[in-house]
Amino acid sequence: MKMNRLGRTDIEVSELCLGSMTWGTQNTTQEGHDQIDRSLEAGINFIDTAEMYPVNPLSAETQGRTEEVLGDWFARDGRRKDVVLASKHSGVGIKYIRDAAPITGPSISEAIEGSLRRLKTDYIDLYQFHWPNRGSYMFRQNWTYDPSSQDRAATLEHMEETLEGLEAEVKRGTIRAFGLSNESAWGTTQWVNAAERTGGPRVATIQNEYSLLCRLYDTDLAEVSMNEDVGLLSFSPLAAGFLTGKYQNDQIPAGSRMSINTNMGGRKTDRVFAAVDAYLEIAKKHGLDPTQMALAWCFTRPFMASVIFGATTMEQLEVALGCVDVTLSDEVLADIDAAHRAHPMPY
Numbered sequence: 001m002k003m004n005r006l007g008r009t010d011i012e013v014s015e016l017c018l019g020s021m022t023w024g025t026q027n028t029t030q031e032g033h034d035q036i037d038r039s040l041e042a043g044i045n046f047i048d049t050a051e052m053y054p055v056n057p058l059s060a061e062t063q064g065r066t067e068e069v070l071g072d073w074f075a076r077d078g079r080r081k082d083v084v085l086a087s088k089h090s091g092v093g094i095k096y097i098r099d100a101a102p103i104t105g106p107s108i109s110e111a112i113e114g115s116l117r118r119l120k121t122d123y124i125d126l127y128q129f130h131w132p133n134r135g136s137y138m139f140r141q142n143w144t145y146d147p148s149s150q151d152r153a154a155t156l157e158h159m160e161e162t163l164e165g166l167e168a169e170v171k172r173g174t175i176r177a178f179g180l181s182n183e184s185a186w187g188t189t190q191w192v193n194a195a196e197r198t199g200g201p202r203v204a205t206i207q208n209e210y211s212l213l214c215r216l217y218d219t220d221l222a223e224v225s226m227n228e229d230v231g232l233l234s235f236s237p238l239a240a241g242f243l244t245g246k247y248q249n250d251q252i253p254a255g256s257r258m259s260i261n262t263n264m265g266g267r268k269t270d271r272v273f274a275a276v277d278a279y280l281e282i283a284k285k286h287g288l289d290p291t292q293m294a295l296a297w298c299f300t301r302p303f304m305a306s307v308i309f310g311a312t313t314m315e316q317l318e319v320a321l322g323c324v325d326v327t328l329s330d331e332v333l334a335d336i337d338a339a340h341r342a343h344p345m346p347y
Contacts, residue, residue, distance in 0.1 A: 001043030001324055004305050007204030007229050009177045011125060013046035013084045015299055016324065017233060019310035020047060024054035024065030026255065026312045032069040033076070035317055040082060042321045048207070048233070048308050050088035050130060051115050052097060056260045060096035064118050071120035086126035086233075087115050088181060092133055102133040103158075105165035112174050127166070128179040128207060133158060138182040138209060140266035140347065142216065159191055163200025170201055179205035179233070185220035192228050203230055205305055210234035212243060212279055212294055212336065213272065213346050222303050231305025234298055238309065240264050242272060243294040245280050255312065267347045275343035282335045288326065291316075295323035297336060 002015040018039045023032035036047065052058065053066035067087065074080050089111045091103040101107060116122060134155055137145035169175045178201040180188060188206055195202040206225070210217045210232060217232060225232055238244055240257055242264070252258045258268070283290040298307045311317040328336075 001045075002299075003045075004231065006126065006177060006179075006305055007231060008202060009204050011084060011177055011204070013306050014044045015304070015306055016044050016295075016321070017046040017048050017086075017306040017308040018044055019235065019308045020049045020066050020070060021053045021055045022310055022312050023069040024062050025056050026054070026257075026260075029069045029072060031312075031314075032066075033073050034314060035311060036070075036073050038314065038317060039321070040079075043324075045082065046084045046086070046306055048086040048235075049119075050090065050128075051111060051118075052088070052090045052094055052130065056257055058094070063094075063096060064114070067115055067118035071118050075120045080121055084125045085119070085121065086128060086179065087119070087124050088128040088130040091129060091131045093131065103129055103162055105161045108162060108165040108169060112169055116174065123174055123176065125176045126179050126205065127169070127175040127177070128181045128205070129162075130181050132180075132183055132187055134187075136182040137184065137216075155187075156190065156194065159194040160198050160200070163191075163194055163198050167198075167200045177201065177204045179203060179207060180230075181207040183208065183221075185224050188221065188224050188230055189228065192230065205231050205233050207233040207235055207308070209236045210298065210301075211237045211239045212297060212340070213239040213267075213275055213343075215340065215344075217303075222301075225303035232301070232303050233306050233308055234304065235308045237298045237307050238291060238294055239272075239276075240267055242267065242276050243279060244291045245276065248273060248276060248280070269347045271343065271346040275339070275346035278339040278343055279336070282332065282339060285335070286329070286332050288328075288332070289319060289322065291319050292323040292326045293328065293332070295320060296326040296328055297333075299323075300328060300333065 003012045005012050049066050054062055090097045093100055134150050166178050183206050191203045280290050283293045309320050
């Protein structure tokens with residue numbers, strides 16, 4: 001398993017990262033533990049979670065259960081040092097998590113303490129802000145995103161205040177590095193600038209959606225990544241399962257995400273199935289598994305720090321793990337480029 005450094009830190013992670021958001025709803029504790037065991041055996045050392053997980057559905061009753069599943073694994077095996085652990089501060093929007101309050105300096109410590117308690121550990125390697133306080137164009141909000149009401153001075157003041165809070169946690173030993181999620185190019189650059197002004201933790205990573213079907217990152221954030229050493233942690237690299245082909249021809253497998261979330265977070269459109277067909281045809285033409293092709297393609301992107309994937313079955317996990325042995329030829333990459341030009345924004 002290839003290893004990559006997170007930004008300018010000394011933290012090295014596997015090119016695949018095990019996502020955990022189904023543990024506690026779609027997956028039991030034992031299933032989560034089995035996924036961790038198999039992933040570490042395969043060479044993965046990186047696991048991503050969040051205080052708001054699990055999803056599908058989100059609920060006050062299950063909130064935090066995913067971190068608890070992971071914490072139970074740490075307690076069971078005592079292998080905390082074998083894992084680079086990432087978690088997230090939820091921020092604005094979820095009423096039952098600190099009354100949906102925005103990210104602030106004081107709330108950082110409170111959120112971290114809650115995560116540490118559930119995770120049964122005394123530190124988090126990469127601590128991420130799940131959403132910017134000012135809003136985000138991610139999750140299909142790009143169609144209506146309007147930043148005209150933003151207060152630039154207030155945003156910069158917020159960044160400096162929260163970097164101070166993060167620095168206090170670094171000194172306390174509760175976190176090692178800082179990352180963003182669902183951020184923009186301007187926002188990421190301002191976080192870098194704020195760290196240079198204040199001496200606070202420099203942003204190491206950004207976790208945004210990225211796949212063959214969702215390539216907004218290419219248009220602006222790719223340049224930020226390369227010039228500022230802020231690597232991408234891509235989530236939904238299989239486009240919430242669309243790129244596996246399992247939803248083609250009106251199929252909705254029992255227990256799948258679409259059986260729970262019918263519009264797939266805005267991903268289910270009239271255009272998406274034709275785009276998926278194009279990528280499935282490329283995989284078939286070149287004798288590739290479509291899941292492995294989609295994940296292996298992510299590895300070819302120069303800004304990629306790690307590719308976060310999830311599985312609800314061990315069979316799905318095994319297929320995904322096989323992507324590390326796949327090298328895409330120039331012919332495959334040319335066909336993928338042609339499909340992208342034909343289907344640039346399927347949702």
